[in-house]
Amino acid sequence: MELEVRHLRALCAIADSGSLHKAARQLGMSQPSLTTQLRRIEHALGGQLFARERTGCRPTPLGRVVLSRARPLVTEMRALVTETMAAAARATEGPRLRVGSTASRAIPGWLRRLRVRLPGTEISLQMDVSANALLRMVADGQLDVAFVHEVEGSPLRLPETLRRRVLLDREPQFVSLAADHPAAEHPVVSLRDLAADRWMVDPTVDGEWDGLRRVLTSAGLNPPVLHGDYLTAASLVASGEVVTLCQPTSRGRADMAVRPLDGDPLGVRLLAAARTDDELDAVYGELEAAYWEAAQQSPAYAEWLLRAGETRAAATGTLVPASR
Known part of the structure; x- marks a missing residue:
């Protein structure tokens, strides 16, 4: 068996997620298929790369050696694919915007506002329960921007190449x-x-x-x-x-x-991420407006905001003390 980039990508996904189940989901394959693939890779390399434990998968010493060489290769291949896809899109397509998001009631209002702001732009939407998966898709050039939530105490793995903007520090x-x-x-x-x-x-x-x-x-x-x-x-x-x-x-x-x-x-932190500040600037205002519109449409949240002494100032889009 000859190792390919897809095999290295699978090893990195297992190490990053710490779970065969989560890694399989990120890679778009079944867990049994990924388990079989891992066994073949380990057989080809002559040793166990991950220790299977009750709480997940942990790289063995051999696994850490392999991962140290695999990660740079995977990163370089991602960069190649991203640059190639971007060049092909510029050459053959009109303007497009690929949006990714975890579940949020702000999405309908965000898309509606983006279509007004960016007429003629083809806007697509990718929903996913995994914020980390969406962030990787942005870093890999598969999405242009992602709106995700970060659960308190469980920090996201934000790729270093991405720019971020926090919509709400604690929801x-x-x-x-x-x-x-x-x-x-x-x-x-x-x-x-x-x-x-x-x-x-x-x-x-x-x-x-x-x-x-x-x-x-x-x-x-x-x-x-x-x-x-x-x-x-x-x-x-x-x-x-x-x-x-x-x-x-x-x-x-x-x-x-x-x-x-x-x-x-x-609480959770709400943030948007893209590869450049310009890409964030193009969509962030509409996202912010859509979120606060959704907040005011939820009676329980609107009351909570008033009790917390905060409300949205329509003119500035910021939070200011509520009038009493």
Whole structure:
């Protein structure tokens, strides 16, 4: 077996994510396929590159040697692909903007504003639960800009080649619960009021499970936690089966309530990233306006902002003390 760039890229993905499952997802392949590929690579090189542990994969001494040589080669190949794709796009296509984002209610308003600001530009959207995957796509030239969230206590791996702009340094995370849940009667919910509930979290979202676990542990709680996507979670929340963390821009429904958590125990940082400042300048104003529009459309978040003594100044797009 001769090693190819794709094999080196797979090794780097496993090392960076610390997990065969996460690496397979980033590479767009199944975990069994990646496991088989890793075994073949290890067989070709004559030694184990990763120690498989209960908590994930850790490079062995041999693995660290291989990775030290593989990373520069992968970086050079990415640069070659990026430059080639950019040159081809300039030669054959009209203007285009490739946007990536983790889930956010600001996306519809952002795209609407971008189409007004950039008439004639082809705008595409790539959604992903992994902020790290989106950032790598920007660095690799597959996306032009990404809007992502960074869970408190779980820093993202921001490629050194990217420029970033922080939209909000700390956005509080709210809780979603059934409308007839006793705690939903209060404007702010204490974790103690949810002690008897089961929680649900999507473990594929970077930092989400670790963040929830820290919050529950700090509160002295150890409830049952189900793993699943948030589309499924919404149905289970409405039926009273689970409660779940949610973004403050989420809107309640007749069968589901959205409430702040007492003390705001978990926050995320919202940021946009691109390869150049010019690319950020071209889209950031529209993103900021779209986010605060979504914030004001969520009654729970709008009330939280007022209680926090902050509101958005329409003329400047900044946060200023609210009038009392």
